[in-house]
Amino acid sequence: MTSSTDNLSALKNEVTTQQKSNTVQTTQRKMINLLFKYSAIFWFIAILLGQWFFFYYIMAFYGFSVINDNIEIWNRWEAMGSAPFKVGDTMGNTVFAVHAIGAGIVAFGGALQLVPKLRAVAPKFHKINGYIYLVTVFGLALSGFYLTWVRGASPDLLAAIGTSVNGFLILGFAYLTVKTARAKQFNNHRKWAVRLFLVSNAQWFLRVGVFSYLITGTMLGGKPAFGDIFFTIWTFACFLLPLGMAELYFIADKKKGLKLKLLATALLVLLTVLMLVGVVGLTPFLLQVLSGGPISL
Template identity: 30%
Template structure:
């Protein structure tokens, strides 16, 4: 292959990677929006209509009669969690960060407050009631809440100090944590699709469930740290081709899982509510 041909193919793969990355980002946001609407329609509206037993949909045990503080904590967790799913991806849009700085800052403040409330509400529920999965799940989700709160504080602190590069690194950490509840369900969906639920039990105490108490957020943070601290750049055509293929497969799988969740889980839960 001549240098001219190499440059042409290199440019083509750059274009493919950019388009696939944009498509994947839009799909992540769209899927997260669907999940946030599910939260609002199933849980938040159930509170205002007085049908609190709807909070215990499926294996969930979120509503416990006689424990108003724990119930309030998880309610705040639901509401604020829906907000961060809706707003988080906006902060990643380069045009918003560079051209509409006022909007970026306004959305950022709301996002950070909602992230803190999500973390505090979840931690409060764990301390007062505990999760369905027992001690391992309690520890995993408690750590998740602590990390989210810490990332939100660090993101704000570095923005105030105008340490922009450090601020953006913490904002990425916070984003991966903030979409954790969505990732948790997506990863369960992949597992059940390919293994039929191997190692998972209805009370979420199986070996797979215990691994998932940490897996939905820790590997993502580790990979991000590697990317942030590495000077590696994908320069070869072969590497770009493999990255394009991996991103294409991830996009197709995410699209499939989103459709399955909308049809099999999120949609029926909402429609079931409407028929009551």
């Protein structure tokens, strides 16, 4: 009798222990899934704020310069080694204006395409904004090719190659975004839309990354300079790194394992923080450009 009681007690303890273990695992899973979800929201809010300010800067500087027929002010960037306005080059100046203002449209409208609730509540807006976005990124890619290879806007051959690779990715991803939408493969469509968004904003990531590198490098006791190998790598990494992060997130989202979700969450949060550092550095610099004062880092 005692033996039976002991066995029953042991069984109850085992069941209780298993239940507690299952509860802990369920809680952990919920917590990790929540962190995984909110890491993407954190990234989205950060990029939305940064890009919408970038849109303001582009329209205030390039947009109004075109409206006011004062495009000579583009050469305020000459202090940084860039002179977008060229006397007598009507075609080149026009293409540059289209490219710059197009980047502003992409910065403003692109992020809105990624909001699930907006897609659900305002499908017509999503569709119209999507068409505008696609036409704009197509123009961005083509104007980028012209500025790079005809006008010679890139500082060196490697930068020109990086810009061209990015342009071809924009065209390819735009095609696949449209193709999956027409085929009603909405899950794949959303993924291609994210990829398109990332490569279309490569020049924004480029600028933010530069400032993040300069600031974090200085904070860590280094002496970052424009001749560093980082800038060569970042020519391509400014669009390949965001793409790689997106792919990791997509894979982690499909897998049931928690370790990959934790890894994706940690990396996305880290990259978002670094991105915010770059945004914080870039913002006053662009305000300096708008102020009309001397440009310096």
